[in-house]
Amino acid sequence: MAFLTIERDGCILTVTMNQPETRNALTGNTAVSEFVQLCDEVRKDTRIKVLILTGAGPIFSSGGNVKDMQRFFDEALTPDLIREEYRNGIQRIPNALYELDVPVICAVNGPAIGAGLDLTCMCDIRIASENATFAENFVRVGIVPGDGGAWLLPRAVGMAKASEMAFTGEAIDAREALACGLVSRVVTADELLPTAKALAQKIAANPGAVMRMTKRLLREGQNSSLASLLELSAGYQAIAHKTADHREAVMAFVEKRKPNFA
Numbered sequence: 001m002a003f004l005t006i007e008r009d010g011c012i013l014t015v016t017m018n019q020p021e022t023r024n025a026l027t028g029n030t031a032v033s034e035f036v037q038l039c040d041e042v043r044k045d046t047r048i049k050v051l052i053l054t055g056a057g058p059i060f061s062s063g064g065n066v067k068d069m070q071r072f073f074d075e076a077l078t079p080d081l082i083r084e085e086y087r088n089g090i091q092r093i094p095n096a097l098y099e100l101d102v103p104v105i106c107a108v109n110g111p112a113i114g115a116g117l118d119l120t121c122m123c124d125i126r127i128a129s130e131n132a133t134f135a136e137n138f139v140r141v142g143i144v145p146g147d148g149g150a151w152l153l154p155r156a157v158g159m160a161k162a163s164e165m166a167f168t169g170e171a172i173d174a175r176e177a178l179a180c181g182l183v184s185r186v187v188t189a190d191e192l193l194p195t196a197k198a199l200a201q202k203i204a205a206n207p208g209a210v211m212r213m214t215k216r217l218l219r220e221g222q223n224s225s226l227a228s229l230l231e232l233s234a235g236y237q238a239i240a241h242k243t244a245d246h247r248e249a250v251m252a253f254v255e256k257r258k259p260n261f262a
Contacts, residue, residue, distance in 0.1 A: 002018070002034065006038070011049040011204050012048075012049065012201070013042065013048055013050070014052045014054070015051060015052065016054050016055065017054070019056075020056050023062035024055045025061070026061060026063055026093070026115050027068055027089070032089055032092050036092050042102050050204050051105070052196045052200055053104060053105070055108075055109050059109075059111050059113075060120070061112055061113065062111070062113045063117070066141060086146050090147045093147065094122050097119070098152070101216055105125045106127070107127050107195075108120055108174075108183065109192055111135070114138055115146075115147045115149070117134050117135060117136055117153070122152060124215065125199070127183060127199070128183040128192075129189045129192045130188055132177070132183075133173050133174070134165075134177050135171035136149060136153055137169035137171070139166065140169035157180045158181075174186045208245075210243065213240065217232065217233055244262065245262065248260060248261060
């Protein structure tokens with residue numbers, strides 16, 4: 001059974017983690033390879049403008065499959081082998097999803113735990129159901145964030161809040177997630193997907209190529225100097241000025257009409 005189900009509505013993809021029987025766990029199944037394949041296909045398909053990510057059932061994602069972790073007790077699995085398993089396993093998700101140029105909206109339908117929380121932080125915009133909770137709880141099962149959470153979470157909520165969450169392993173509810181900036185909206189369960197889709201439509205109304213460049217600038221801006229980002233922005237802007245979408249936008253403004261983007 002596939003881990004991800006994909007629904008396409010024009011230029012918008014709605015991707016659902018669909019293994020509620022495992023609490024949408026990200027390990028011990030095909031989740032990693034499916035996420036990597038999805039991101040590769042989205043990157044190549046320039047018609048796709050927005051991706052919505054959510055979970056089936058009452059839980060968004062429980063992260064790593066704790067029962068599956070018992071196999072690490074085997075003496076044959078040395079630290080070197082486990083390290084390589086992480087590099088070639090779950091760490092491929094942030095390398096693919098966080099670096100995806102298409103805007104990603106995360107519709108968090110329920111608890112996002114451990115790697116499930118970190119998965120939300122790989123997305124650009126997070127909308128939470130009132131049923132959502134968030135826990136960076138690796139320490140409670142005697143492990144560290146192995147999927148990039150120590151890099152992702154502080155960028156979402158700041159170092160102090162990320163440290164509190166990582167050191168205690170305690171969950172926060174949707175309202176606290178809104179207060180600390182982890183999510184931008186909290187809605188009822190019934191409103192979650194309609195809200196995410198309405199936001200996706202607003203984003204998709206804009207030129208796709210420029211949207212991808214804009215996201216790349218936002219990503220690069222988190223780690224580069226202002227001088228480096230200005231240089232990259234100048235190059236991207238030179239490309240943008242020569243696009244048909246820019247020409248259409250300018251002419252629509254001059255002619256006082258709504259632009260018609262490809």
